[in-house]
Amino acid sequence: MSEPLLHVDDLTIVFPGGRGALPWQKLPDVRAVQHASLVIDAGDTLGLVGESGSGKTTLGRAVLRFLQPDSGSIRLGDFDVTGFGRRVPTAYRKSVQVVFQDPVGSLNPSMVVGAIIAEPLRIHFDMNAGAARNRAGELLEQVGLQRHHLDRYPHEFSGGQRQRIAVARALATEPDLLVLDEPVSALDVSTQSQVINLLERLQRETGTAYLLIAHDLAVVRHTCHRIAVMYHSRIVELGDADDICERPTHPYTDLLLASIPDPDPAVQKVKSQRRRELAQGIAGASGRAPADSCPFAERCPHALDVCRESFPEPVATAAGGTVWCHLHTSGPQLGGRPVSELSTRSNAVRDAVAREAVAAPDV
Template structure:
């Protein structure tokens, strides 16, 4: 089960996840929906990969496949030395120690009938057999690490604020000292003023413990701040991948460009430019229809679409300054020339 080959902490190859639809009538064959289609991902130890996409893009399904909460229908996932595909119904407890998760809904992911102290203590009992005073001491340490006071241990989840609940989820994930934490939209349910507190906390934790993150989110601006590299997903496919700053300043794929143009900016002057860009991109594209069976999933919305786009999914083309793109615009030319329309995004945040 353990592989000896050293390499990235997470290596996903050709991952495909297919869900069977409910039969509409008993005599009809149930349809299948491909939520994740032939994707590759790598995360180095201590690194952060941002996985960004809109609802229905398959980003959360990817995260759940790595956690073995859904069963992949093809491809391989190697994480922290484990071959996830070889797991049966029972996932080895050692894998649960290596790979942890924080989910989007901070309240829903906590058992409403348990107090915070017991929630954080649970993995300590399961994995290390800690009991009594020793366990309480560790719980207090963990709560302190995520910025909660020890008196929070006696509260129920509904008595805490959204940000505090997410801190509890992070404390529980940290309890087993994992190598990789899957963050599935960890801040999107939080208030703006609290979002950045949690992102900063995640960074502190990473600096201190060297844990790696798979940061799944729909908000490109948040992902850019939290990640070293970004993979952009659209309708089950990864369409572009590369260093975070390159993706956000010089996107190569037309979808990444559309996504960037849609990120609202609080600076009204910049937002006016954003709106112009948004309208230009949309002017050329009709609304998205049903997912095509073949070809590029973005073709229907793409302002640059060509006949070939409807036929085959493009192969990967390397992009200067890092990463690669899957788009016919760049096919066959050796390297892609990414769009240069975002010089102002090189401005530094305050």
């Protein structure tokens, strides 16, 4: 088997707390990412999902080497990213590019689109002005815009078009990895699917790997080969995208899936019950779990005493992924099987719905 393109191993990033309102007050440090490990194969997409503040962007920024982690390592191909000194090699900047959520903020408003896309071409390929403009025109066409758009300013485009320009600029350096930080969150639903389809097509054409950051499993579900689920600085589940979405093994992944609305009323009934169950835990959650406990313990309807005492060791799931959850080794001892096997009220509703469907088959 060939080596993965990106290796993130045991990554920890802590932001110092800084000063409080009073001179003697010191705010607590923010543990943004703790012991995170993941890999991305060349040409693959890994979805990194989790709610706001879970550390997704911080992990992405470390991969981009916009910040230096406190411990752990990052390797991309032959680059030892965490071993770089203060100066990041230009070759690395060429290999990894980024597209941010906000296409307005990420495109220089005082430059025409042709100059925005030509800039990385001139830096990384040493192209002259004519060649760079020509290539910028090709890239615009590749993302579904036209050559005459080269002479327009970013404010003359819609949000979806601006995101296409940001993608064209990022792909200009022919990167091995593209970090996409919530690339469609600011767009309306139909534009979202256009941009996602575009990203999928470009990946087939260019073979670029993606780290796709999103807070919504619905966005990444059909786009990613693999998914890593993050909760409060920890990766809690990692595996094949279909397996994670069909047979989640972590209660938090289950909650994320229950939050995706379903057009089928019977399925929605089960999801609503499950959301209510999980919401009962939220009321008591302070969001300040001890560093070495499971951060989801305060919200988890199945939490055991051990969940508040230690963060679990990784467990291999039946489907070939990895889960960090004590339920698999203590208490019900799921042993890598889906969390839906636990008896909860929502599962009782699910079973009742299934029984009703058998009793009254569609005619």
